Amino acid sequence: MNKIHTVIWLAIFCCLTGCEQSKEPEFKAPMGPYGLPYRVGSLAGKPVNLGEEVRWLEYEDSPLLKRENRYKGYKPPSRNYQSVVTSFEIIMKYTTGAPLMRYYKAPQAPVKQYDAEQSDPNNKWIYIGVRSGVRFDETGDLTKAYLRYLEDINKKPKDEEDKYNFHYKYVSANIIEYGLEKYSPHPIWVNFSGYNNTDDLYVNKNENKIVTYITCSHSEVDLARKCSMTWTLEPKMKILIKVTFQRSNLKDWKLIKRVSEEEVNKLFINKMLD
Secondary structure, three states: OHHHHHHHHHHHHHHHHHHHHOOOOOOOOOEOOOOOEOEEEEEOOEEEEEOOOEEEEEEOOOOOOOHHHOOOOOOOOOOOOOOEEEEEEEEEEOOOOEEOOOOOOOOOHHHHHHHHHOOOOOOOEEEEEEEEOHHHHHHOOHHHHHHHHHOOOOOOOOOOHHHHHHOOOEEEEEEEEOOEEEEEEOHHHHHHHOHHHOEEEEEEEEOOEEEEEEEEEOOOOHHHOEEEEEEEOOOOOOEEEEEEEEHHHHHHHHHHHHHHHHHHHOOEOOOOOO
């Protein structure tokens, strides 16, 4: 009987004290340099600390990705280093390496520069989009995307509506520009939509594999004449990077690519791209 009482009292004591003490301590994100805790997560399977330079941050449970989370009042879980990051964006001046951070305790010189320069069609600001997880799976095969641009380029449109299918078709310009193979918009699309509504395609290859491709607008509006450069960090990591910049800066595509990778690399607790 005494043994039974002892077991009961031990159970009660455990419930009051020991059980509480056995719980895992609540995760607390480390503090960033400007007094706010980092947003944290797992990018391509590696832990990252995301500071004030990161915007449009998306995790894999985002209502945009998970239909069941689209109901009103969905509350995302607390984040830790197992929370899978699928996409985000960083704005940066590629000539200085200074990211844009609007938080008032962060350096404000880049903010003033950005606000003064963003309407200049020759500005040096770039928009670094990062995709991983399911977002990488959607667009990660660059060679496959490139081949789609070139398929069926010799066929004739069946009717006026069929001409829309030539929007993202290109023909070789047979020139190298800034070390890139250049492709011009398909003439059927040029005749249908007008030259100002078309893009050029630039490709960087390693043998027959596409390493980087860039599309550049012919918009008649100077500020809207932009390029979008896409590449991945494979085989090291399943991360796709897509950077938007002014077309006047196409000559600097290698520099833009390098500083973009360096900026992403800073986010990892253990640098991944050295």
